[in-house]
Amino acid sequence: MLEGWKKFNFWVLMLLVPINIYLIFLYAPVEKTMGIVQKVFYFHVASAWIGLLAFVVVFIASIAYLANRKVQMNHLALASAEIGTLFISCTLLTGPLWAYPIWNTWWTWDPRLTTTLVLWFMYVAYIALQGGGTAENRRRFAAVYGIVAFINVPLVFFSARWWRSIHPIVVSGEGIGLTPKMRFVMFFSIVTFSFLYTYLLGLRYKGISLAERINRLKAELSQ
Amino acid sequence: MVFFTLGYAVIWILILGYTALIRSQQSKLEKQIVILEERLREQERAAES
Amino acid sequence: MSNYFHRVLLIYVKDIKDEFRTFDNLLSTIIFGVMLVFIFSFAFQLTDLAVDQAFSAVLWVSIFFSSVLAIQRSFAKERENNVMDALLLASGDRGIIFLAKFLCNLTVLLLFELVVVPLLWIFTGISALGHIQAGLFIGSLFLGSWGLAAIGTMLNGITIQLPSARLLFPILLFPLLIPLLIGVIQCTNTALLGVSEPLSGWVYFLISFNILFTVLPLVLFDFVLEG
Numbered sequence: 001m002l003e004g005w006k007k008f009n010f011w012v013l014m015l016l017v018p019i020n021i022y023l024i025f026l027y028a029p030v031e032k033t034m035g036i037v038q039k040v041f042y043f044h045v046a047s048a049w050i051g052l053l054a055f056v057v058v059f060i061a062s063i064a065y066l067a068n069r070k071v072q073m074n075h076l077a078l079a080s081a082e083i084g085t086l087f088i089s090c091t092l093l094t095g096p097l098w099a100y101p102i103w104n105t106w107w108t109w110d111p112r113l114t115t116t117l118v119l120w121f122m123y124v125a126y127i128a129l130q131g132g133g134t135a136e137n138r139r140r141f142a143a144v145y146g147i148v149a150f151i152n153v154p155l156v157f158f159s160a161r162w163w164r165s166i167h168p169i170v171v172s173g174e175g176i177g178l179t180p181k182m183r184f185v186m187f188f189s190i191v192t193f194s195f196l197y198t199y200l201l202g203l204r205y206k207g208i209s210l211a212e213r214i215n216r217l218k219a220e221l222s223q
Numbered sequence: 224m225v226f227f228t229l230g231y232a233v234i235w236i237l238i239l240g241y242t243a244l245i246r247s248q249q250s251k252l253e254k255q256i257v258i259l260e261e262r263l264r265e266q267e268r269a270a271e272s
Numbered sequence: 273m274s275n276y277f278h279r280v281l282l283i284y285v286k287d288i289k290d291e292f293r294t295f296d297n298l299l300s301t302i303i304f305g306v307m308l309v310f311i312f313s314f315a316f317q318l319t320d321l322a323v324d325q326a327f328s329a330v331l332w333v334s335i336f337f338s339s340v341l342a343i344q345r346s347f348a349k350e351r352e353n354n355v356m357d358a359l360l361l362a363s364g365d366r367g368i369i370f371l372a373k374f375l376c377n378l379t380v381l382l383l384f385e386l387v388v389v390p391l392l393w394i395f396t397g398i399s400a401l402g403h404i405q406a407g408l409f410i411g412s413l414f415l416g417s418w419g420l421a422a423i424g425t426m427l428n429g430i431t432i433q434l435p436s437a438r439l440l441f442p443i444l445l446f447p448l449l450i451p452l453l454i455g456v457i458q459c460t461n462t463a464l465l466g467v468s469e470p471l472s473g474w475v476y477f478l479i480s481f482n483i484l485f486t487v488l489p490l491v492l493f494d495f496v497l498e499g
Contacts, residue, residue, distance in 0.1 A: 040230035047234070066495055086241050090234045097230040114450075121447040128443055129430075137498075141430040144492050145444060148426070151488070152448050155481065159451040162473070163458065200242065207245050210252040217259040221266065 002202065009199045016192040020185075028185040040098045042186055046193040047090040048116060054084030054197065055119065055150055058126070062146035065139065071212065074139040077146055078130050079204035083197060085123040091116055111160035118156045122149040276368065283359070283372035288379060290349060297345045298380055305338040305388040313395035323396040328460035331392055332416065332453060335385065340442050342380050343424035346373050347432040366497045367490040370425060374486065378421040385413055398464065405463045408471075412459035415478040419452040419485060426489035429496045451481055 024042050031038035061077035064070070095113065096106040107113065126149060130142040178186070291298060312330045316323045323330075350359060359369060401409060427444045431437040455478045462471045489496075 036224060037227045037230075040227060043231070043234050086237060090237055093233045093237075094230045097226045097233070101226045118447050118450050125440075125444045125447055128440060129434075137433055140495050140498065141434070144430065144495050145427075147492065148448065148485075148488060151484075152451070155451040159454045159477065162477075163454050196238070200245075203242070203249070204245055207249045207252065210249060210256060214252060214255055214259060217256065217263060221259065221263055 002206075006199070006202045009195060009202065013192075013195050013199055016188075016195060020189055020192045023185045023188055028182055029179060031182075034102050037098055037101050040094050042189040043193075044091055044094045044098060045186060046189040047087040047094075048112075049190050050193050050197045051084050051088035051091060051116070051119060052153075053194070054080045054087065055123070055153065057201075058084065058146045059150035062143035062150075065143045066147075071139070072209075074143065075205055075208045075212070076201075077143065078127070079201055079208055081123055081126050081130075081146070082204055083200045085120065085127065086200075087193075087197070088116060088120045088123060092120060109160070109164070111157055111164055114160040115153065115157040119153060122152070125149070276365070279365075279368050280371045280375070283369060284375045287346070287372060287376040291376065291380060297342070298383065301338055301342040301380070301384055302387050304341055305334055305384055306391060308334040308337060309388055309392045309395060313392065316396075324398050324464065327392070327396055327398060327464055328457045330396075331389065331460065332457055334388065334392070335381070335416065336420070336446070336449065336453070338384060338388070339381060339420050339424060340445065342384060343377050343421070343428050344432075344438070344441055346377050346425065347428055351432055360497065366493040369497065370429070370489050370493045373429075374421050374425040374489075377425050378417055381417040381421055382414070385417065389413065401463065405466060409460060409463040411475070412456055412463060412478075415459070415475070415482060416452065416456035419456075419478065419482045420449065422482060422486045422489065423448050423452075426485075426493065426496070429489075429493065448485075452478070455481065 024039055028039065028042070030036055057080040058077045061073045061080065065073035065077065095116075099108070100106050126142060126145055129145055130138055309330070312334060313323060316326060316330070360366070424445060427448070428441060431441045431444065434440060455474050458474045459471065459478065462474075
């Protein structure tokens, strides 16, 4: 079943990615004030969205692991965390590349930027906690951390926003007037990236399960 | 234009690089599993005889 | 219910006694904090920056880094002497252990601040505060230490059972502390500079943040100290 889904997912991607690139480069209009750099925006927002979605998956899988102790849930959470880190890294790298030519600054402490950075740190901490070994207690700890870290995300966002509402923002991401065409392309990018996410998730999940099986086989051999 | 190209290059390099990495890792793991299972079977046969 | 808190109190008293019997933990933390505060205020003097503007930042960075040292010891004693199982048996509930350890860490942090904050005050030469401002300042110190002790105790319960504890603990701790850092710096800054900002909101935010991260570990600690 999983293999079939992966094949299907792969071919959907093969179809969606070229269409998405076509839409971004040829269909979507060039933004008047920002120029062509603004087109980075479609992938930037899509990867940010996936980064957040991946953390929701980590959260749910962590709860499921603590509830029923199925190793698969832990594998799913770890795979999702790794891919989430990948996409959040994309967001963090493209953000400044887009902001610098427009606002003449690489970084501002806007709530969304701050939250994204903290999210990245929490992902890295999660992987560091889990990555050192496959002992049972590491799985449990990672699940506990996954839950606490996810609860922390809205707290970071709202406290950062509240702080910024007191000290006015110099540079703001608001006010990008999106035309209907742009909106459609952005929506399409998000859909494409969601398929990319599930494809990578399946791939990585299988990789982690294989590594686990090798560990078991080695343990059996050494007996 | 420079920043635009850079932005897209970064995303594609990261995503494709990561995919290639985990794919190669996986094929290595699959080979290893075949070898290990073979050795396990040999061990069992040796134990039986 | 009173039995529950009685047992929390028993473990708390035991830990505090341990703390003061050896004394080296508290002492080394305080010395580290004094060093940090000295380096920070001296560095600011060297750059001719206005220290009173940066006071709350310096204060909280010093406290955060010193707390890593202070909190890391709290479960280490049990691990070294294999007391954990006995403690689990005696308390019967992991929440009790969490609460006791949390209170112990909070006490250590407050004692630490009792030494370090006046020193930083002297170094930076900030003028005296009015009653309300001083109350707000002390209140924010307390709220900050509360959150720090709660999150730190929970994470230390995790990292202490792993081989790379020293490195992992700060990596896990600091991202979770960001909302606390924002709130607490807002409060201290308002207390010091007397800026007319809507402050009560931040105090409520800190209180609810702290309650959340004190109750959440009570639920999750069963999974941390298992088996």
